[in-house]
Amino acid sequence: MANDKKMKLGAFFMIPGHHVAAWRHPKAETHNILNLNFYKKMAQTAERGKFDMIFLADGYTAGHGHSLANAQSVGIRMEPFILLSALSAVTEHIGLAGTVSTTYNEPFHVARKFAALDHLSNGRAAWNVVTSSGEVEARNFSKDHHLLHSKRYDRAEEFVNVVTKLWDSWEDDAVILDKEEAQFYDPSKVHTVNHKGEWFSIEGPLNISRPAQGYPVIVQAGSSEAGKELAARTAEVIFTAWQTLEEAQAFYKDIKGRMEKYGRSPDELKIMPGVFPVIGRTKEEAEENKAFLESLIPEEAGVALLSSHLNVDLSSYPVDGPLPDLPSLEEVNGAKTRFKLIKDLAERENLTIRQLYQRVSGARGHREIKGTPEQIANQLQEWFENEAADGFNIMPPYFPDGLEDFVQHVIPILQERKLFREEYEGSTLRENLGLSYPVNQFTRQSV
Amino acid sequence: MANDKKMKLGAFFMIPGHHVAAWRHPKAETHNILNLNFYKKMAQTAERGKFDMIFLADGYTAGHGHSLANAQSVGIRMEPFILLSALSAVTEHIGLAGTVSTTYNEPFHVARKFAALDHLSNGRAAWNVVTSSGEVEARNFSKDHHLLHSKRYDRAEEFVNVVTKLWDSWEDDAVILDKEEAQFYDPSKVHTVNHKGEWFSIEGPLNISRPAQGYPVIVQAGSSEAGKELAARTAEVIFTAWQTLEEAQAFYKDIKGRMEKYGRSPDELKIMPGVFPVIGRTKEEAEENKAFLESLIPEEAGVALLSSHLNVDLSSYPVDGPLPDLPSLEEVNGAKTRFKLIKDLAERENLTIRQLYQRVSGARGHREIKGTPEQIANQLQEWFENEAADGFNIMPPYFPDGLEDFVQHVIPILQERKLFREEYEGSTLRENLGLSYPVNQFTRQSV
Numbered sequence: 001m002a003n004d005k006k007m008k009l010g011a012f013f014m015i016p017g018h019h020v021a022a023w024r025h026p027k028a029e030t031h032n033i034l035n036l037n038f039y040k041k042m043a044q045t046a047e048r049g050k051f052d053m054i055f056l057a058d059g060y061t062a063g064h065g066h067s068l069a070n071a072q073s074v075g076i077r078m079e080p081f082i083l084l085s086a087l088s089a090v091t092e093h094i095g096l097a098g099t100v101s102t103t104y105n106e107p108f109h110v111a112r113k114f115a116a117l118d119h120l121s122n123g124r125a126a127w128n129v130v131t132s133s134g135e136v137e138a139r140n141f142s143k144d145h146h147l148l149h150s151k152r153y154d155r156a157e158e159f160v161n162v163v164t165k166l167w168d169s170w171e172d173d174a175v176i177l178d179k180e181e182a183q184f185y186d187p188s189k190v191h192t193v194n195h196k197g198e199w200f201s202i203e204g205p206l207n208i209s210r211p212a213q214g215y216p217v218i219v220q221a222g223s224s225e226a227g228k229e230l231a232a233r234t235a236e237v238i239f240t241a242w243q244t245l246e247e248a249q250a251f252y253k254d255i256k257g258r259m260e261k262y263g264r265s266p267d268e269l270k271i272m273p274g275v276f277p278v279i280g281r282t283k284e285e286a287e288e289n290k291a292f293l294e295s296l297i298p299e300e301a302g303v304a305l306l307s308s309h310l311n312v313d314l315s316s317y318p319v320d321g322p323l324p325d326l327p328s329l330e331e332v333n334g335a336k337t338r339f340k341l342i343k344d345l346a347e348r349e350n351l352t353i354r355q356l357y358q359r360v361s362g363a364r365g366h367r368e369i370k371g372t373p374e375q376i377a378n379q380l381q382e383w384f385e386n387e388a389a390d391g392f393n394i395m396p397p398y399f400p401d402g403l404e405d406f407v408q409h410v411i412p413i414l415q416e417r418k419l420f421r422e423e424y425e426g427s428t429l430r431e432n433l434g435l436s437y438p439v440n441q442f443t444r445q446s447v
Numbered sequence: 448m449a450n451d452k453k454m455k456l457g458a459f460f461m462i463p464g465h466h467v468a469a470w471r472h473p474k475a476e477t478h479n480i481l482n483l484n485f486y487k488k489m490a491q492t493a494e495r496g497k498f499d500m501i502f503l504a505d506g507y508t509a510g511h512g513h514s515l516a517n518a519q520s521v522g523i524r525m526e527p528f529i530l531l532s533a534l535s536a537v538t539e540h541i542g543l544a545g546t547v548s549t550t551y552n553e554p555f556h557v558a559r560k561f562a563a564l565d566h567l568s569n570g571r572a573a574w575n576v577v578t579s580s581g582e583v584e585a586r587n588f589s590k591d592h593h594l595l596h597s598k599r600y601d602r603a604e605e606f607v608n609v610v611t612k613l614w615d616s617w618e619d620d621a622v623i624l625d626k627e628e629a630q631f632y633d634p635s636k637v638h639t640v641n642h643k644g645e646w647f648s649i650e651g652p653l654n655i656s657r658p659a660q661g662y663p664v665i666v667q668a669g670s671s672e673a674g675k676e677l678a679a680r681t682a683e684v685i686f687t688a689w690q691t692l693e694e695a696q697a698f699y700k701d702i703k704g705r706m707e708k709y710g711r712s713p714d715e716l717k718i719m720p721g722v723f724p725v726i727g728r729t730k731e732e733a734e735e736n737k738a739f740l741e742s743l744i745p746e747e748a749g750v751a752l753l754s755s756h757l758n759v760d761l762s763s764y765p766v767d768g769p770l771p772d773l774p775s776l777e778e779v780n781g782a783k784t785r786f787k788l789i790k791d792l793a794e795r796e797n798l799t800i801r802q803l804y805q806r807v808s809g810a811r812g813h814r815e816i817k818g819t820p821e822q823i824a825n826q827l828q829e830w831f832e833n834e835a836a837d838g839f840n841i842m843p844p845y846f847p848d849g850l851e852d853f854v855q856h857v858i859p860i861l862q863e864r865k866l867f868r869e870e871y872e873g874s875t876l877r878e879n880l881g882l883s884y885p886v887n888q889f890t891r892q893s894v
Contacts, residue, residue, distance in 0.1 A: 024626045031624055034566040034656070036536060060555060062616075062637065062654040071634040076622070077654045079563035085532035086567050089483060106551065108507060108587045116526035119481040120533050139650035140555045169509075175523070177478055179471045182745045187518040190509065203586035207509040207524045209481070298629045 006421050007384045007414070008270050008391030008433055010055040010097065010239070011046035013039075015078065017398030018276055020305055020361035021296035023074050028398040033076055036086055042400050043087045046094055049407035050421050052432050053095030053126055054087065055219075055239070055393055056080040060104060060137040072301040081113050088121035095429030097126035097219055097237075102159035103152055104132055104141045107200055110159075111166035115211045123212035123428030128219040128239065131156050133335055149336070153226040158197045160218070160234055165193040167215050168440045169205030185209075191442045213430045214438040223251065223337040231269070232258035236435050238271045239393050241341060241366045248273055248367075248388035270390040270433055275380070276363035278370040278397060279405045286370040293397055294358045302357035309335070309342055309360060319354045322346075341365045366395060373409035380410075381419060453868050454831045454861070455717050455838030455880055457502040457544065457686070458493035460486075462525065464845030465723055467752055467808035468743035470521050475845040480523055483533055489847050490534045493541055496854035497868050499879050500542030500573060501534065502666075502686070502840055503527040507551060507584040519748040528560050535568035542876030544573035544666055544684075549606035550599055551579055551588045554647055557606075558613035562658045570659035570875030575666040575686065578603050580782055596783070600673040605644045607665070607681055612640040614662050615887045616652030632656075638889045660877045661885040670698065670784040678716070679705035683882050685718045686840050688788060688813045695720055695814075695835035717837040717880055722827070723810035725817040725844060726852045733817040740844055741805045749804035756782070756789055756807060766801045769793075788812045813842060820856035827857075828866060 012018070016028040023030040032038035046054055058080050063070040080098030088096055096117065100110055110127075118125035131152035132138075138145060147155065174189035193204035220227065220235040231238050232255055242248035256266040278293075280286030299319060307314045310326060317324055323346050332339050342365060346356050362368055369379040383389040396402025414420035426432050459465070463475040470477040479485035493501055509522045527545030535543055543564065547557055557574075565572035578599035579585075585592060594602065621636035640651035667674065667682040678685050679702055689695035703713040725740075727733030746766060754761045757773060764771055770793050779786050789812060793803050809815055816826040830836040843849025861867035873879050 021629075023624070023631060024629060026626070030626070030631075036567040036569075039567075040536065060654065062652045071632050071637075072629045073631060075632055075637065075654065076656055078567075079560050079655070081528055082532045082560055082563040082567060085529045086536040089487065089533040089536040104553065105556070106588055109552070113526050113529055116529040120483040120486075120525075120529060122483075136650070139648075141553055142646075142648040177470075179473070179477070182468075182471060182519045182743075182748070184470060184477075184520060185518050185522055190518075190522065199589075201586075201589045203583070205509045207507065207522065208526070209523055296629075301629070 007380065007389075007419050008052045008272060009420065010053050010272055010391070010393035011049070011051040011403060012055045012057070012274065012393045012395045013042065013399070014057060014395065015039075015399055016074070017402065018362065018364070018395040019293045019397045020073060020301065021293060021298070022398040024296040025293065025398045027401045029400060033074070034078070038400070039078075039083060039087060040090045042403055043091050043094065045400065045403055045407055047091050049411045050424060051094055051394075052391070053097045053124075053429060054084070055097045055128070056083065056099060057128075058099040058101070058130075059134075060101070060132065060140050061134060070304065072298045073305070081117065084125075085117055085120065088117065088124065093124075093424045093432075095124045095126055095217065095432065096121055097128055097217070099128040099130055101130050101132040102156040103147060104137065107159050107162045107166065107202060108206070111163040111206055112208055114216045115167060115206065115208045118211035118213055118216050119208070121212075123430065125211065125213070126217035126219050126237070126429055128221065129156060129160055130221060149224070150226065153230065155199045157230055158199045162193065162195045162197070162200050162202055164215060165195055165441065166202070166204055166206040167211055168442050169193050170209040171440050171443050172210055172214070175209050210440065213428050214440070217429050217433060217435060228255055229258065231255060232264075233262045235269055237433065238269065240271065240273050241338065242273050242388075243341065243345065243367055245383060245386065245388050248383060249386065252387050252389065268435065270435075272391040272393050273383070273389050274363070274366035274393045274395050276366050276368045276395045276397065277376050277402075277406060277410070278362075278368065279373060279376055279402075279409065280370075281372065283371050283375065286372065289397075290362070290370055293362060297358065297361055299354070302361055303353065305361055306342075306353065306357040309338055309365070311339070314353055317353060320352050322350075322352060323356065338365045362397060363395065373413055376410050377413040377417065380414065381417065384419060454827065454836075454866050455499045455719060456867065457500050457719055457838070457840035458496070458498040458850060459502045459504070459721065459840045459842045460489065460846070461504060461842065462486075462846055463521070464849060465809065465811070465842040466740045466844045467520060467748065467811075468740060468745070469845040471743045472740065472845045474848045476847060480521070481525070485847070486525075486530060486534060487537045489850055490538050490541065492847065492850055492854055494538050496858045497871060498541055498841075499838070500544045500876060501531070502544045502575070503530065503546055504575075505546040505548070505577075506581075507548070507579065507587050508581060517751065519745045520752070528564065531572075532564055532567065535564065535571065540571075540871045540879075542571045542573055542664065542879065543568055544575055544664070546575040546577055548577050548579040549603040550594060551584065554606050554609045554649060555613065555653070558610040558653055559655055561663045562614060562653065562655045565658035565660055565663050566655070568659075570877065572658070572660070573664035573666050573684070573876055575668065576603060576607055577668060596671070597673065600677065602646045604677055605646045609640065609642045609644070609647050609649055611662060612642055612888065613649070613651055613653040614658055615889050616640050617656040618887050618890050619657055619661070622656050657887065660875050661887070664876050664880060664882060675702055676705065678702060679711075680709045682716055684880070685716065687718065687720050688785065689720050689835075690788065690792065690814055692830060692833065692835055695830060696833065699834050699836065715882065717882075719838045719840050720830070720836050721810070721813035721840045721842050723813050723815045723842045723844065724823050724849075724853060724857070725809075725815065726820060726823055726849075726856065727817075728819065730818050730822065733819065736844075737809070737817055740809060744805065744808055746801070749808055750800065752808055753789075753800065753804040756785055756812070758786070761800055764800060767799050769797075769799060770803065785812045809844060810842065820860055823857050824860040824864070827861065828864065831866060
């Protein structure tokens with residue numbers, strides 16, 4: 001078949017919307033931010049749209065301090081395991097991708113919770129592996145200073161390594177359940193992992209059998225040098241942020257090119273940049289929708305958001321003037337990629353502080369696409385067909401209507417063009433993404 | 448009204464059954480141990496029976512080593528947060544009580560997950576606060592030695608303390624959601640907690656608003672001196688194990704008597720001993736059912752279970768002979784109460800090792816009640832009406848039929864005798880248990 005490769009789509013739930021002022025939008029159901037029925041309806045909408053997965057970001061603070069600006073933003077974040085598990089009970093096909101940091105968690109707990117979610121959902125779990133970078137987060141975990149960028153990656157690498165050992169600690173056929181012979185499991189197929197590393201010392205085995213997918217799908221986001229190398233070796237999905245086709249193509253080529261040395265084929269990793277779609281019945285209506293969202297940003301909140309992205313306090317600079325001189329990339333500890341992206345954008349387009357916060361407060365550094373459903377589809381198609389993306393993480397400006405509009409108006413166009421599935425191909429997330437079932441490292445050793 | 452006090456009932460899900468050999472029982476759905484539909488059906492059965500709550504135990508090991516005996520037992524344990532959250536989406540009234548240890552967890556994560564579960568379930572979460580005592584568990588968390596008993600309680604007390612601070616960090620009316628004025632929350636009603644203690648140093652606030660119940664219901668199980676004092680001060684439900692009416696009455700009186708000095712009324716804490724009901728259409732059928740369960744215990748598994756409860760290797764002693772000399776209570780680190788209970792039982796009834804493992808492998812130290820549905824109801828009524836219990840945590844021998852039998856045959860008798868509710872009284876677990884809504888410590892300070 002000429003065109004049997006289909007794009008992969010994630011429905012990135014940031015509630016009540018990806019735009020920083022989304023919660024003020026009349027259509028955003030801000031009052032439902034803690035209501036299960038609201039999330040259930042959206043999950044079922046995404047499943048009706050045949051999305052590969054729901055994607056949840058995470059963080060361990062209520063905001064960036066007790067400022068007025070902070071109180072103008074959403075300070076509540078639903079916990080990913082709790083939400084995804086509840087949604088597993090009211091959906092059947094869609095994947096459930098949760099962000100969990102390797103910086104302030106224990107591998108045993110993380111391995112176990114994902115294994116449990118993967119079993120209960122019949123193979124629909126995915127783990128977005130991140131590191132935590134904020135000082136504020138450190139102070140919620142009895143730590144004075146957060147780990148330096150390079151140490152965070154060391155720890156992350158060891159963390160993922162030991163989690164996969166724990167998932168493998170039960171071989172695929174270890175559970176026997178022979179009632180007559182009184183054999184619940186085969187003890188020769190359940191293994192201690194006896195991991196002793198720089199960060200962790202973990203005996204195992206896990207107290208739950210191997211996940212339904214072998215491993216839940218591994219998602220990563222980092223785009224720094226260390227992050228790219230880790231992703232090329234271990235990631236199965238990359239969630240990333242690029243503004244231009246050229247940047248995205250360069251990244252795509254770079255990452256896929258690094259995989260061979262780890263014995264992996266380029267198809268074993270799906271690159272899915274985030275996109276922020278602003279849809280209108282006409283191009284003009286889409287522009288109006290965007291302008292209306294921008295008008296909802298309180299000035300203090302916009303400046304505070306930009307300050308936090310750049311790790312520089314901008315509150316004393318004229319909002320309609322240019323950015324002050326910024327620190328060099330080497331001086332930045334954490335979220336280096338976003339820092340560079342925003343700095344480059346300001347320089348490239350010569351933007352004021354206000355213009356810049358308006359630009360980043362929607363897509364937060366991700367690609368913004370505006371227009372009619374046809375135009376939205378065209379922009380996705382362009383990247384998909386030009387080796388810039390294997391799919392996209394869709395970031396609706398506000399919920400639930402931003403998602404509903406995408407499912408109702410954009411998905412059918414992608415399906416008509418044979419760019420997106422009509423039905424789920426497999427029964428697990430791994431199968432729908434076209435990823436292979438991972439070999440168990442303990443089984444492999446004995447072959 | 449003469450008899451308006453009703454007993455409280457928990458449905459203790461230990462899957463596929465509370466009896467150590469339950470998984471071999473022909474009626475136990477052992478093959479469904481990872482199947483959400485199986486748990487969903489049982490949760491809905493418990494809710495049909497108007498149980499106050501589903502109760503889940505927990506632990507962080509796959510068993511007690513790589514022995515044959517271990518492979519004869521259930522080595523898989525569903526993770527409480529993941530399971531309870533999934534069940535919250537398919538039930539409406541029943542409480543969701545999960546065990547989470549204070550020894551190997553972080554207060555911020557625990558506070559947040561319970562808050563999220565409490566919100567999504569509309570006020571049905573409960574936290575069974577325990578400490579971890581096993582060496583094996585320590586080795587799954589990069590620790591060489593587990594904490595001594597007294598230190599575990601120190602840490603537990605500080606842990607609960609900081610978790611309640613985090614739950615209170617958003618006052619009840621902190622969330623405003625004023626779209627016009629751009630006020631998501633009132634910054635004067637969201638508080639850092641700035642906790643600095645021996646074990647934890649946590650800034651806060653939490654990144655989710657105060658739980659629907661103020662606090663999820665606090666359950667405790669420890670019956671040691673330190674555990675009793677902590678419970679009298681902070682617990683709202685006690686899950687405990689007693690064999691005789693006299694012991695249970697003494698404990699009931701002891702605990703309730705300790706509450707006044709903390710400014711609490713005896714009604715603010717519900718004492719719910721575990722009971723293991725073996726039901727038959729006749730007394731003889733119940734006895735046969737019990738004998739059949741006992742016949743399913745592999746000798747090695749029985750000895751291993753008893754060894755682990757007593758922390759003494761019994762495998763070299765004749766199984767039909769008496770227990771060897773045991774260490775004194777002071778030498779035992781962890782689960783002291785269960786140790787004493789089993790030792791006392793062996794001495795009181797002069798039991799052999801085999802008889803003893805048969806006795807403890809069902810109820811594991813809890814009260815075993817056998818007989819017709821009428822006789823089961825009588826035994827519950829006796830304790831309930833004689834100040835030995837405010838209710839019971841029901842531990843069916845095997846699932847789902849052990850639970851189904853209780854709901855179908857015992858609950859109607861309790862209802863007929865006006866000992867148990869016909870309908871849920873309130874909309875939250877706290878309301879159904881007759882517990883008051885906790886005052887927010889930050890709000891209280893400003894009055």
